Amino acid sequence: MNRYEERELQEELGLVEEFLAEFLKDPGYGGEIGQIFTDIRRSRGKRLRPRLLLMASRYGEGFRDARNRLCRLAALVELVHMASLIHDDIVDDAPLRRGLPTTQSKYGKDRAVYAGDLILSRIVQSLFQNGFYHVGGYFGEAVEAMCIGELGQMECRYREDVSIERYMRNVYGKTAALCRLACTAGACESGCSPDVQAQLEELGVNFGYMFQIRDDLLDFLSDSQEAGKPTQIDFREGILTLPVLYAMENAKARPRILSLLRDAKRGAFDEASAKTLTDLVRYSGGLAHAAADMEMYAGRALTAIENLPDHGVSDVFRELLQAKCRI
Amino acid sequence: MNRYEERELQEELGLVEEFLAEFLKDPGYGGEIGQIFTDIRRSRGKRLRPRLLLMASRYGEGFRDARNRLCRLAALVELVHMASLIHDDIVDDAPLRRGLPTTQSKYGKDRAVYAGDLILSRIVQSLFQNGFYHVGGYFGEAVEAMCIGELGQMECRYREDVSIERYMRNVYGKTAALCRLACTAGACESGCSPDVQAQLEELGVNFGYMFQIRDDLLDFLSDSQEAGKPTQIDFREGILTLPVLYAMENAKARPRILSLLRDAKRGAFDEASAKTLTDLVRYSGGLAHAAADMEMYAGRALTAIENLPDHGVSDVFRELLQAKCRI
Secondary structure, three states: OOOOOHHHHHHHHHHHHHHHHHHOOOOOOOOOHHHHHHHHHHOOOOOHHHHHHHHHHOOOOOOOOOHHHHHHHHHHHHHHHHHHHHHHHHHHOOOEEOOEEOHHHHHOHHHHHHHHHHHHHHHHHHHHHOOOHHHHHHHHHHHHHHHHHHHHHHHHOOOOOOOHHHHHHHHHHHHHHHHHHHHHHHHHHOOOOHHHHHHHHHHHHHHHHHHHHHHHHHHHHOOHHHHOOOOOHHHHOOOOOHHHHHHOOOOOHHHHHHHHHHHHHOOOOOHHHHHHHHHHHHHOOHHHHHHHHHHHHHHHHHHHHHOOOOOOOHHHHHHHHHHHHOO | OOOOOHHHHHHHHHHHHHHHHHHOOOOOOOOOHHHHHHHHHHOOOOOHHHHHHHHHHOOOOOOOOOHHHHHHHHHHHHHHHHHHHHHHHHHHOOOEEOOEEOHHHHHOHHHHHHHHHHHHHHHHHHHHHOOOHHHHHHHHHHHHHHHHHHHHHHHHOOOOOOOHHHHHHHHHHHHHHHHHHHHHHHHHHOOOOHHHHHHHHHHHHHHHHHHHHHHHHHHHHOOHHHHOOOOOHHHHOOOOOHHHHHHOOOOOHHHHHHHHHHHHHOOOOOHHHHHHHHHHHHHOOHHHHHHHHHHHHHHHHHHHHHOOOOOOOHHHHHHHHHHHHOO
């Protein structure tokens, strides 16, 4: 009955796009908000969170009947992601995202504040209007966790004593909470049992950790053009990511990295500094240790998959996991 | 049964404070968020929106049974107000609010973005957890209208061709939408009939318009110390409020006001300019015209009260209206 079919998933992702287009069509208020919405829609992500939600829904008996609702939920999860990026870019002062200008750089921070709020308010309306009473609270929890993660990251900026544990707590909010929401919402709306839902949550959380560490690693492995954004922005902004934190456990690398961090703080971090940092992180084992952690979280996600009843979707989940773990 | 009693209302406002204190207690995430929450709670407003909600609830048969839920809703409406002030102060770059430093000035704009988001996310959770399924959507609508009002205001900044109609559309979002929500939520949760709810919404909207115009007038009638914030901030920021817009209908005052607006745009608006503006607005009839509009909206709110069945609360509503209309 609920065997996994790739063709079906593709159709559903198409429906998710339709919901996104409907949600982000010019609301006709005048001003620049229509243009902001168009830009956001154009800045196409990989729709990873909708995919997670739809795949998780395969473990529930009711996924076919709930198809439309699941696709709408998947669009709403993606919209939470979009709204959070708009607010994150204000704080990071980021000029580019996926190779395109950010809302804040193109329309100003002020408009970006309200554009993000506006999207969130429309998500809330959609949750109530469509009777998503059960998963609605999970949306609120995820957004709270995301705020806490970002605030936590802010507290850690330019601090020399950030622990790996502290960093991972921030990562929970930055990335894992929303992957968890995607899996929970898919499980919940398709009628999974509480046990299955718990496993899917575990899968989502660990997928999120893995995904963020991969992002941190890519920042050291790709050049600015490839990534669609300048590299080592995090370090420039005083954020020590996992590869850097592991590199700092090396007694020789640590003082040199801290010296670069102080340079960054006074705006004196240039291309040569970036090269030095990359070498330090690489040769002190920072990249290797972070990669090992990434594998560990992938392993935990795989274990969650093993603990789930196989509905034909497990292999596809494994493939997605491996694809996203590759760097 | 549901006669109005001032003593009861005071008790309920006490309960609202308890809900606010519970909501804004240090969430224990570490960092500065606990301090931000404490500051927000300390910056006591007049609790006008909770009062509106509780008074509106008197028109429903179920207001006594729903007492706890009504007080919780009243706290949530006040929290929407608080969250919106945090984001508004970012955009306005406001140093003070009610005589105290704003979140953005004390903790930075970045933290203020997430502090506002965090409060909103917790409001959403509370709406779902407490089963406020019917009014939840209205909360989303109100926040959307508030964003649109602020974005609309931003589009009008330093523009010389803003119409009074356009300004009042912005006021709907800035002030009237939330007063409407307060009345709607009170009506809805206490079991008012659709007709009564519609009248209460009308009352809320017009109360909101009246209240904003009063605020605009006070900006010209009080000095900075009295208001707890610098005066004529709006004009300095390029926002033409109703008294100014009316003054600009005077052919002699118009070019002089536009000249002051250009001064404001290039940061050359000083105390002497403020004095000149006040005189221009006063002697060209700007204050008188705006005051007449305020009376008109008060009149509409009074008509809505007349159209409601009298549950003993009408007189108190009239008194509140008259107190808030006084300048």
